[in-house]
Amino acid sequence: MDILLKYLSVFAVGGLLCMIAQILLDKTKLTSARILVLYVVSGVLLTAAGVYEYVVKIGHFGATIPLTGFGYSLCKGVFKAVDMYGFRGIFTGGLADVAAGIITAVFLALAAALFSRPKSKKI
Amino acid sequence: MDHDLNGLTKEKYAAVADRHSAGSNVVKNCALAFVSGGLICIIAQLFYDLITCSAASHIFGEIDEESGKTLTVMFMVFLGVLLTALNVYDEIGRVAGAGTIVPITGFANSITSPAMEYKSEGFILGVGSQMFRVAGPVIVYGTAASVTAGFIYYLIR
Amino acid sequence: MSVKKGRQTYVNDRGVYIRETAAIVGPREKAGPLGDCFDEVRPEDWGEKTWEKAEAKFICAAFHKLMGKTDRKTEDIDCVLAGDLMNQCTASSIGLKDSNAPYLGLFGACSTIAEGMCIASFLINSGGMDNVVCMASSNFCSAEKTYRTPVEQGGQRPPTSQWTVTAAGGLWLSSEPGGPEITSVTVGRIVDFNITDSNNMGAAMAPAAADTIMTHMSDLNRTPDYYDAVITGDLGITGSGILREITGLSESVHMDCGAMIFDPVKQRTNSGGSGCGCGTAVLSCCFYPKLIRGEMKKILFVATGALMSPVSVMQSESISGIAHAVAIEI
Numbered sequence: 001m002d003i004l005l006k007y008l009s010v011f012a013v014g015g016l017l018c019m020i021a022q023i024l025l026d027k028t029k030l031t032s033a034r035i036l037v038l039y040v041v042s043g044v045l046l047t048a049a050g051v052y053e054y055v056v057k058i059g060h061f062g063a064t065i066p067l068t069g070f071g072y073s074l075c076k077g078v079f080k081a082v083d084m085y086g087f088r089g090i091f092t093g094g095l096a097d098v099a100a101g102i103i104t105a106v107f108l109a110l111a112a113a114l115f116s117r118p119k120s121k122k123i
Numbered sequence: 124m125d126h127d128l129n130g131l132t133k134e135k136y137a138a139v140a141d142r143h144s145a146g147s148n149v150v151k152n153c154a155l156a157f158v159s160g161g162l163i164c165i166i167a168q169l170f171y172d173l174i175t176c177s178a179a180s181h182i183f184g185e186i187d188e189e190s191g192k193t194l195t196v197m198f199m200v201f202l203g204v205l206l207t208a209l210n211v212y213d214e215i216g217r218v219a220g221a222g223t224i225v226p227i228t229g230f231a232n233s234i235t236s237p238a239m240e241y242k243s244e245g246f247i248l249g250v251g252s253q254m255f256r257v258a259g260p261v262i263v264y265g266t267a268a269s270v271t272a273g274f275i276y277y278l279i280r
Numbered sequence: 281m282s283v284k285k286g287r288q289t290y291v292n293d294r295g296v297y298i299r300e301t302a303a304i305v306g307p308r309e310k311a312g313p314l315g316d317c318f319d320e321v322r323p324e325d326w327g328e329k330t331w332e333k334a335e336a337k338f339i340c341a342a343f344h345k346l347m348g349k350t351d352r353k354t355e356d357i358d359c360v361l362a363g364d365l366m367n368q369c370t371a372s373s374i375g376l377k378d379s380n381a382p383y384l385g386l387f388g389a390c391s392t393i394a395e396g397m398c399i400a401s402f403l404i405n406s407g408g409m410d411n412v413v414c415m416a417s418s419n420f421c422s423a424e425k426t427y428r429t430p431v432e433q434g435g436q437r438p439p440t441s442q443w444t445v446t447a448a449g450g451l452w453l454s455s456e457p458g459g460p461e462i463t464s465v466t467v468g469r470i471v472d473f474n475i476t477d478s479n480n481m482g483a484a485m486a487p488a489a490a491d492t493i494m495t496h497m498s499d500l501n502r503t504p505d506y507y508d509a510v511i512t513g514d515l516g517i518t519g520s521g522i523l524r525e526i527t528g529l530s531e532s533v534h535m536d537c538g539a540m541i542f543d544p545v546k547q548r549t550n551s552g553g554s555g556c557g558c559g560t561a562v563l564s565c566c567f568y569p570k571l572i573r574g575e576m577k578k579i580l581f582v583a584t585g586a587l588m589s590p591v592s593v594m595q596s597e598s599i600s601g602i603a604h605a606v607a608i609e610i
Binding site: 019037065 | 146147149152153155156157158159160161162163164165167168171192193195196197199200201203204207208209210213214217220221222224225226227228229230231233234235236238239240242246250254257258260261262264265266268269270272273274275276277280
């Protein structure tokens with residue numbers, strides 16, 4: 001039961017975060033690029049305010065896989081680094097925790113560009 | 124402006140245009156975004172649980188929590204890139220909408236799709252410089268927000 | 281000489297005839313309701329490494345297809361007027377560089393073909409030129425890349441958005457009698473009703489179409505029922521509804537190439553087709569044969585364009601519309 005409940009909350013939190021973005025897309029004139037920026041920045045702010053930690057406790061990967069989770073990692077990384085190194089941590093911590101995601105994306109995207117080409121949409 | 128379409132003003136026209144412009148089917152779109160976004164997160168959770176469970180430790184060795192989370196993020200990025208390179212991520216996105224934009228797979232797609240598209244302009248000024256045309260703002264403002272948060276934390280901690 | 285009537289309309293004194301037409305389309309257009317009309321179908325990338333090269337190949341092939349249908353050689357063509365949607369008319373200038381024909385590049389967004397036909401009428405009426413080819417092309421993928429996002433990027437399109445038609449087409453206009461005649465042209469004004477949503481081109485262009493149609497009618501003292509059909513270029517379903525409401529044109533006389541070329545439900549193309557190639561291909565391969573067969577006698581072709589660029593959209597400028605009208609009679 002515990003495992004089922006966990007997966008249900010992963011699904012619910014992840015789904016909900018995506019649904020809010022969909023409402024913003026459909027109901028406002030915000031482009032997807034703006035919504036993604038909004039998500040990352042809110043992730044950072046909510047984490048700094050101590051709120052997002054609770055969302056992660058409930059949603060697990062449902063909270064960390066959406067882009068708010070990217071902001072969560074950025075903020076957590078900075079706080080950890082400030083605790084360890086003081087002032088210089090402000091500038092070294094942020095990208096440290098999201099480095100794996102960015103570097104994997106860059107490296108694989110480069111490989112994709114080497115081996116694949118864009119195709120037109122299906123008819 | 125002396126355009127006199129039977130005395131049509133910009134305000135009146137906005138109302139006419141609005142009436143004819145069909146809105147999105149928000150309920151259907153939201154349902155699709157919810158389900159697809161939720162499913163992507165389930166895949167991530169499933170991957171994490173599999174590689175960190177005791178049975179897997181015989182194969183991969185012990186994976187601690189932090190490494191597990193990092194490996195999961197890398198796996199999801201890999202999935203996003205793979206589906207983009209196989210020319211299917213856009214087809215899923217046409218149906219799933221925000222459900223495929225908001226998760227980290229969408230971030231991977233937003234880096235891979237311009238990389239592939241601008242291959243035609245070469246690997247330096249095409250792929251290299253255009254790769255972050257969509258994801259760039261996310262990193263720029265995410266980093267800026269984290270520095271701000273870090274600075275305040277440094278002052279008040 | 282062209283004789284000016286009213287504010288913006290010019291009646292052709294010397295006959296200008298559409299002698300031949302040709303259009304090559306992509307697979308989606310072929311699968312649409314008008315699919316059987318078109319001369320040739322080719323994949324959107326046509327085996328080329330870039331979308332730009334593919335679109336250039338389309339326009340080059342359409343030119344040769346057109347010439348092949350005639351008994352003329354390229355040397356007989358006094359001028360080719362062509363344009364497309366890509367930065368600085370990339371496809372037209374690459375595609376026509378080996379044609380050896382004098383060339384004038386045009387940009388009128390999706391109104392390019394009518395802009396070309398207006399100018400061609402003036403050139404032929406000047407007495408200096410006898411044979412002019414008007415061409416226009418668009419390609420879904422190159423247009424996505426220029427105006428929206430990379431083709432492989434995931435995302436949804438709102439119901440008012442339009443799907444760029446992959447097509448290149450051309451019309452051979454001549455002073456030698458034969459076939460449908462261009463009797464008058466109306467050069468449109470830039471009309472801006474403050475639409476800023478780049479996913480709603482129909483709404484941005486509809487007032488321009490209305491303005492040009494109403495000006496044409498008042499300049500020549502005509503009513504829309506003078507024509508068998510008033511055909512707009514690519515207002516789509518959304519823009520057509522708006523146009524009919526603000527002009528009072530009835531559904532029996534107004535048709536729209538963008539609304540006709542796709543099946544919006546089956547092909548998931550939302551408000552319909554758009555792009556320079558849309559009106560060009562439908563006029564060339566659907567309405568021209570109808571005129572030849574005598575199914576229609578008088579049509580007013582009004583190609584519509586949204587005068588925007590990626591830069592103007594990012595700088596939040598409103599989207600202006602333009603429309604030029606060409607009266608064709610047989």
